Amino acid sequence: MNVVLTALVTSLAILVGVLTVTAWGIWFERKFSARLQSRLGPTMVGPVGLAQPLADLMKLLQKEDLVPEAADRAVFNLAPQIAALCALGAAAVVPFSAHIVGAKIDLGVLYLLAIGAVTVLPVFMAGWASNNKFALLGGMRALAQSLSYEVPLVLSAMVPVILAGSMDVSKIVEYQAAGSWIAIGPVWLGLPAFVLFLLAMLAESNRIPFDIPEAESELVAGITTEYSGMKFALFYLGEYVHTLVASAVAAALFLGGWDGPFAPGLHWMVLKTLALFTFVYWVRWSLLRFRSDQLMKMCWYWLVPISVALLLGAGAWVVL
Amino acid sequence: MSSKPNLDTGGSFTHPLYQTLERLPGVSLGLASLDDLLAWGLTNSLWVFPMATSCCGIELMAAAASRIDLDRMGTIVRATPRQADVMVVAGTITVKMAPRVLKLWEQMPEPKWCIAMGSCAISGDFYRNLYSVIPGIDTVIPVDVYVPGCPPNPEALMHGLLRLQEKVQAIRRGEKVVRDPNPELIAITKPSVPRVCERDRDGDLSREQADQALRVTADQMCSPIDVPYAATTPQKPVFAPDFAGLLTELGIADAPAEGPPCVPVARHYELTRRLKDLGYRQLVSIVASHWPAGLGRKGKDEAEPEHFEVTYLLRTVGKGSRVATWTVRLVVDETIPTIVPLFAGADWQEREQYDLVGVRFEGHPDLRRLMMAENWVGHPLRRDYPIDTPCAPWR
Numbered sequence A: 001m002n003v004v005l006t007a008l009v010t011s012l013a014i015l016v017g018v019l020t021v022t023a024w025g026i027w028f029e030r031k032f033s034a035r036l037q038s039r040l041g042p043t044m045v046g047p048v049g050l051a052q053p054l055a056d057l058m059k060l061l062q063k064e065d066l067v068p069e070a071a072d073r074a075v076f077n078l079a080p081q082i083a084a085l086c087a088l089g090a091a092a093v094v095p096f097s098a099h100i101v102g103a104k105i106d107l108g109v110l111y112l113l114a115i116g117a118v119t120v121l122p123v124f125m126a127g128w129a130s131n132n133k134f135a136l137l138g139g140m141r142a143l144a145q146s147l148s149y150e151v152p153l154v155l156s157a158m159v160p161v162i163l164a165g166s167m168d169v170s171k172i173v174e175y176q177a178a179g180s181w182i183a184i185g186p187v188w189l190g191l192p193a194f195v196l197f198l199l200a201m202l203a204e205s206n207r208i209p210f211d212i213p214e215a216e217s218e219l220v221a222g223i224t225t226e227y228s229g230m231k232f233a234l235f236y237l238g239e240y241v242h243t244l245v246a247s248a249v250a251a252a253l254f255l256g257g258w259d260g261p262f263a264p265g266l267h268w269m270v271l272k273t274l275a276l277f278t279f280v281y282w283v284r285w286s287l288l289r290f291r292s293d294q295l296m297k298m299c300w301y302w303l304v305p306i307s308v309a310l311l312l313g314a315g316a317w318v319v320l
Numbered sequence B: 001m002s003s004k005p006n007l008d009t010g011g012s013f014t015h016p017l018y019q020t021l022e023r024l025p026g027v028s029l030g031l032a033s034l035d036d037l038l039a040w041g042l043t044n045s046l047w048v049f050p051m052a053t054s055c056c057g058i059e060l061m062a063a064a065a066s067r068i069d070l071d072r073m074g075t076i077v078r079a080t081p082r083q084a085d086v087m088v089v090a091g092t093i094t095v096k097m098a099p100r101v102l103k104l105w106e107q108m109p110e111p112k113w114c115i116a117m118g119s120c121a122i123s124g125d126f127y128r129n130l131y132s133v134i135p136g137i138d139t140v141i142p143v144d145v146y147v148p149g150c151p152p153n154p155e156a157l158m159h160g161l162l163r164l165q166e167k168v169q170a171i172r173r174g175e176k177v178v179r180d181p182n183p184e185l186i187a188i189t190k191p192s193v194p195r196v197c198e199r200d201r202d203g204d205l206s207r208e209q210a211d212q213a214l215r216v217t218a219d220q221m222c223s224p225i226d227v228p229y230a231a232t233t234p235q236k237p238v239f240a241p242d243f244a245g246l247l248t249e250l251g252i253a254d255a256p257a258e259g260p261p262c263v264p265v266a267r268h269y270e271l272t273r274r275l276k277d278l279g280y281r282q283l284v285s286i287v288a289s290h291w292p293a294g295l296g297r298k299g300k301d302e303a304e305p306e307h308f309e310v311t312y313l314l315r316t317v318g319k320g321s322r323v324a325t326w327t328v329r330l331v332v333d334e335t336i337p338t339i340v341p342l343f344a345g346a347d348w349q350e351r352e353q354y355d356l357v358g359v360r361f362e363g364h365p366d367l368r369r370l371m372m373a374e375n376w377v378g379h380p381l382r383r384d385y386p387i388d389t390p391c392a393p394w395r
Helices: A002-036 A052-062 A073-093 A108-118 A120-129 A133-164 A169-178 A187-204 A222-226 A229-254 A265-286 A292-319 B016-023 B027-043 B056-064 B098-107 B119-123 B154-172 B183-188 B207-214 B241-249 B265-277 B346-356
Strands: B048-052 B086-090 B113-117 B145-147 B282-291 B307-315 B323-331
Touching: A002 A052, A002 A073, A002 A229, A002 A265, A052 A229, A052 B027, A073 A108, A073 A120, A073 A229, A108 A120, A108 A133, A108 A169, A108 A229, A120 A133, A120 A222, A133 A169, A133 A187, A133 A222, A133 A229, A133 A292, A169 A229, A187 A229, A187 A265, A187 A292, A222 A229, A229 A265, B016 B027, B027 B154, B048 B056, B048 B098, B056 B086, B056 B113, B056 B154, B086 B098, B086 B154, B113 B119, B113 B154, B145 B154, B241 B265, B265 B307, B265 B323, B282 B346
Parallel strands: B048 B086, B086 B113, B113 B145
Antiparallel strands: B282 B307, B307 B323
């Protein structure tokens, strides 16, 4: 009973925490991108525009819920829910501190990679069910991109797994706390793996410079072209939660997670996650997007061979 | 999906269960504050769908960029109508575009609003009597806020959005929103067609009233301007030597005192082919004009039948470019051989002349309308095209 209660409270706390951080992450992105473009961003709604996400939510709640006549209704309605669910599900195994973990499972990394791969499904469901050429093209691009970038993502995530000798995310963090962070562990091994993981993570969550599935100039709004109101909000939320959780995973696997001096673990984890989160936005609002073929070429010609080499290197490092 | 909440009566809030709930103590207080919260959300997150067709669109972009920054009030631009709340019509809307605008408007989820930005979107401005332009977007979709200007500056657009916020708030409070009457402005900009009025948006106007108040009478309509023929001193044109030689060789000596030489229809294709062989490899333009009976190049001329003149312009490519231009004269039912086999670029030019003037090009692979809507009746650049009765689909 006690165990169940603890799990319930922890997961609820994580859920609320992640959702809150995401909502104001959207506010932060708008402010941050505005500053990059010498604008101000939201200022009028609440102090320094802090109530903007709330206003957007209230507005989206009231919008008409449209389903195109020719759409596959069931799949169309299911896609945004799965998108939000998958993104939130990944947060379960991320250790926010030594004690705040939703679920301590031995195959944490495998679970994360699996659930990351499933996020492709709602994207393609939405693209297919909308019965809209822009949505379909967006869905196809997203599918091709995510399947390709899955390979370097998995291979680079295997480097910390091999070094720490465990698939439990908490164990990996403990290994780093005892020794050095994996990003600078053996620096010739950890740093390239970290960079590869970041790149593949950006591509997985369809952010610029890899956001070709929703390139406005070509595809209107990509897979969300036909989505209005709360269904769109769920997609939007899923996308941001995915970025946030992916940042947290990167921080846990490569940057030592909750390990750090002076302050309790949670502070360090949150700090590292938000730093990576900011980095993602920084990249997003500074760079242009790739072309579809350039994207594939970069993945299969460069990222996959390099990540295989890193994997072999990690194996050799452990054995020798 | 098509039914939208009736803001006057409360729409679906008349359900008996809802009414019972509302009578419970304390509930109405909560509902009132909830309603305030919802209205606050609705007004502070107006996402724009940019229906930008011309120069006003540049100001719309400027409004979203730094210095003005619509994002300050939570307004961002969405690329898809499904996620937008406000359609900003910025620019001249043509007859061909209007059905598309209507379609995009219908694709936006309720509740939705429309801002007509700039004088073209409001009334058509100086294009309003043109055959292809609609006199204001409010003849097609209901408009909530008009932002005047040509184009309005970004601050004006922001002011329009702030006024829209006030209007949305007022409607949510159940107040009627009435346009500010400005008799002088109405006299100046009196539209010739009735506007789309919705009871939600203009509570005090009925359709008949709008019709009566806003329709132009026959005596107010301006007549086409009669421009007298301006006499010029005739100037003998000088042709490039190879072009002049070719004209002599083909026996086309019928060069008028001014303007390009007249080529008979029968020799037209051959002339074009020979010119292409001589190095005139670029087709610059094909321009057709229509001359009603009694009107010729020298002005009024009773002997002239109704006819077309099709003028061609070719040039050589490279240094010391030479041009060759000639005119083919056609009586009304005559056709002219196409030059598409020689110049692929003639395809759309010939279609354009067919569309606007009505000249038939014989042997053209795909002689369809190019610019006007597919169901357009008549050819608008003919001089007998009735200017006062344009065949717009909504009239």
